[in-house]
Amino acid sequence: MTFKVALASATILAASFFGTASAADLTVGFSQIGSESGWRAAETTLTKQQAEERGIDLKFADAQQKQENQIKALRSFIAQGVDAILLAPVVATGWDEVLQEAKDAEIPVVLLDRTVDAPDDLYLTAVTSDLVHEGKVAGQWLVDTVAGKDCNVVELQGTTGSSPAIDRKKGFEEALAGHANLKIIRSQTGDFTRTKGKEVMESFLKAEDGGKNICALYAHNDDMAVGAIQAIKEAGLKPGTDILVVSIDAVPDIFQAMAAGEANATVELTPNMAGPAFDALEAYRKDGKAPPKWIQTESKLYTQADDPMKVYEEKKGLGY
């Protein structure tokens, strides 16, 4: 008798458990690279926020910049039988086997902010930004702002040979093509760091008649722009007015500079990659329709007109 009751209650329990599980509650595993930069910390924070808002149970695994940790995390997600996996791959190669395992277990995998060299039927979709497009947005802003006036541009490149440096340079040049009034007169690498950005800008200023010959600065990331702004100030010029400053990433500190009138524009590399990824997953689960293989995130342009202090306050707490 007691056995029967126990069995019955167990069945009810199980039914109610599986019942709720199949409704809205998703369990999603997220394998993050690690904390390599402020941007990535913000991506982690936003992913957790997004999951909480949607009532998704997020299982988070930090790989500390190691692929083997990510593969281990993926295997444990598969063993736990999660509903979907988010993967921010640390490198592009070597994923075929573990992605195949996920596919065999019928767990869709969404790639975040980087892609992999694997057959594209092994993952559901990739959510990334378009680096060339970011450069183009920055270039287009400069073309529109100078409005036909002659303008000599200096460029602070990212780490030589890195894909953001190559693509952001390419996009910017594409936007400037056909506008003879805009000329890139100097281009050097600032290694994506504030220190090098400042040092290289100092040499640009010396080399171009104390900066009188420079009308605009394009930096491949905000950190180099922040360093360069200090160099411009120390040379006795006003960044933002004497030399226009446009950069990419939209980290909080550049909004402080914009609020002070020392930077003009930045193009956002959004850390909210998880939002579109969850949207795609939910749509996929609802009607089984696979999303396109690449979901491009928005590259939003921020200028001084966009209430930079407010954006700064919003971004400050994200862990940049």
Next chain:
Amino acid sequence: MSATLKAYARRLFPQVAALAVILLMVSLAFPGFFKLEIQNGRLYGSLIDILNRGAPVALLAIGMTVVIATKGIDLSVGAVMAICGAVAAACITSGYGLAATLAITLGTGVLCGLWNGLLVAVLDIQPIIATLVLMVAGRGIAQLVTEGAILTFNDPGLIFIGSGSFLGLPMPVVIWLVFGLAVALVVRRTALGMLIEALGVNRRAAMLSGVSTGVLLIAAYMLSGLCAAIAGIIAAADIRGADANNAGLWLELDAILAVVVGGTSLLGGRFSIAASLIGALIIQAINTGILLSGFPPEFNLIIKAAIIVLILVIQSPRAQSAFVWFSRPRATAAGKAGEEAK
């Protein structure tokens, strides 16, 4: 006195000559190179940039010279810079005064040096391995302090150390000049320098002659840590923020290079702090020269490597003896001509 001065001049001649040649080459590529002007009450120009941007490597080279003279090496200085920059930023933003912040930061650097020194002197671990520990772990420690973000600050006193000026010179330049002079005086006006050289040439022999080698070794690494701490403060103050990922990245290699270009042997023994400082300026002159010349960035490292290889080849013992061999016949011919004229 004049004999020691002459010996000193002969010791520094190759480094000074190399620096002069590089400065001349840069001025050919960029005509306005030697122009100096006063702006906002301070000297302004590319030469000042070299002195200023060279400050971190120059400071690291001071400590590195002494460590290398003991037949050691300190790979951790770049990471110690990152730790100390992070500590300085964390202290100043959490409300400590400038004096307390500096004291805590310099203390942290000395502590890092003490750790290295204990591993080397007490546990007898090879210096390259002992300091590798902190080189690898240091950035992690720095990231723990900054919590992974670039920790920015607005304290005018701390910023002054990075971008203020004293007697028309940027503060970093004043700091490394004064500190370099002080260390050089302490090791050369006392027997300390000779004891360090004795330790570097043969530790056992030095110990048997009554030199307290353990204390001396630990002190050398502590000095290196102190230098790294000052460099770390300057690097952080310069950009008004502590960047745990990038502050001092690979600078340990530049510092070792500065010492080697300065002619101090990695096998320990005789050393010259002045020559290492000129070595640091040579490296920075190359860096600044490349930036001014307007070459595409893909060439930066190749040009730098080519110039440094050239300097090292000229300094190599084989090349030196070849110079002596080639200059001998001409010297005797000139001597003969002189005798005949009499």
